[in-house]
Amino acid sequence: xxxxxxxxxxxxxxxxxxxxxxxxxxxxxxxxxxxxxxxxxxxxxxxxxxxxxxxxxxxxxxxxxxxxxxxxxxxxxxxxxxxxxxxxxxxxxxxxxxxxxxxxxxxxxxxxxxx
Amino acid sequence: xxxxxxxxxxxxxxxxxxxxxxxxxxxxxxxxxxxxxxxxxxxxxxxxxxxxxxxxxxxxxxxxxxxxxxxxxxxxxxxxxxxxxxxxxxxxxxxxxxxxxxxxxxxxxxxxxx
Numbered sequence: 001x002x003x004x005x006x007x008x009x010x011x012x013x014x015x016x017x018x019x020x021x022x023x024x025x026x027x028x029x030x031x032x033x034x035x036x037x038x039x040x041x042x043x044x045x046x047x048x049x050x051x052x053x054x055x056x057x058x059x060x061x062x063x064x065x066x067x068x069x070x071x072x073x074x075x076x077x078x079x080x081x082x083x084x085x086x087x088x089x090x091x092x093x094x095x096x097x098x099x100x101x102x103x104x105x106x107x108x109x110x111x112x113x114x115x
Numbered sequence: 116x117x118x119x120x121x122x123x124x125x126x127x128x129x130x131x132x133x134x135x136x137x138x139x140x141x142x143x144x145x146x147x148x149x150x151x152x153x154x155x156x157x158x159x160x161x162x163x164x165x166x167x168x169x170x171x172x173x174x175x176x177x178x179x180x181x182x183x184x185x186x187x188x189x190x191x192x193x194x195x196x197x198x199x200x201x202x203x204x205x206x207x208x209x210x211x212x213x214x215x216x217x218x219x220x221x222x223x224x225x226x227x228x229x
Contacts, residue, residue: 004158033217042121042221043205056216091159103149103161104217 002026004107006092012113013082021077021110025094032075033104034067037089046090049075082114117142119208121220128196128227136191136223138206146208148189149217150180153203162204165189176200196227 005024013019025032034046045059049069060066064082069075079086089111093104120139128134140146150162163174170182180191189206206220 035219043207043217043219045216045218048216059216093159103164105161106151106159108156108158 004092004094004105006090006107006110008110009108010111010113012115015084015114016081018078018080019082019112021079021090021092021112023075023077023092023094023107025073025075025092026096026105027073029094029096029105030072031095031097031104032069033093033095034075034077035091035093037091037109038087043091046077079112082112084114087112087114117208117210117218119206119218119220121204121206121223123223124221125224125226128225130198130227130229131195134191134193134196134200134225134227136204136206136225138189138191138220140187140189140206140208140218142208142210142218144211145184146210148180148182149207149209150174150178150189150191151205151207151219153205153222155202159205162191196225198227198229201225201227 007022030051032049036044047067048056064080067077089109091106091109093106095104118141122137148165151159152162153159162178163172165172165182173179178193180189182189203222203224205222207217209217
């Protein structure tokens with residue numbers, strides 16, 4: 001597709017259940033990022049993938065959160081045993097090369113509601 | 116801790132008036148600086164960036180931003196606001212040497228009234 005695609009667009013889940021969020025980056029983009037947007041909290045960095053390098057997981061809030069990127073393309077963010085505080089919009093972005101000379105392109109996000 | 120601050124949760128301006136959305140940063144070194152805009156029910160869109168050189172950066176939709184190293188600020192400006200500029204604006208910084216961890220501010224809601 002022409003842009004970053006995220007699915008589902010909305011997800012309602014019960015507390016304690018696991019969820020998987022998917023991101024399809026722009027074809028050819030080597031860098032992929034996950035951010036979390038909570039009301040009044042801005043954008044919180046979660047994890048960053050670049051090519052075949054080990055991902056930067058420094059933003060993951062707990063060990064319930066994990067992410068993988070298969071074949072250098074599609075990425076899945078998994079949240080295990082969801083809690084109400086996990087409710088947020090999860091944004092994925094990609095860029096052609098890492099660093100300042102290209103901007104990141106964002107998907108429309110997945111709105112996660114934990115009830 | 117590295118951080119980006121947007122001191123105003125909301126900015127209200129009348130259409131045709133100039134607008135300023137403020138951003139200050141506390142990031143080591145000389146970070147790269149960005150502005151993104153988020154329209155309702157849409158993803159973030161890149162507006163402009165400062166890498167080096169001229170302190171006044173021009174971007175999309177008539178927006179510009181002024182980098183001030185001594186004040187560690189990167190305020191977003193537009194000479195004449197449009198109602199369609201109403202959106203959520205995010206300032207972000209990328210530490211030089213980092214490979215992608217953009218540090219975002221909390222966002223400022225801009226409301227332009229006719």
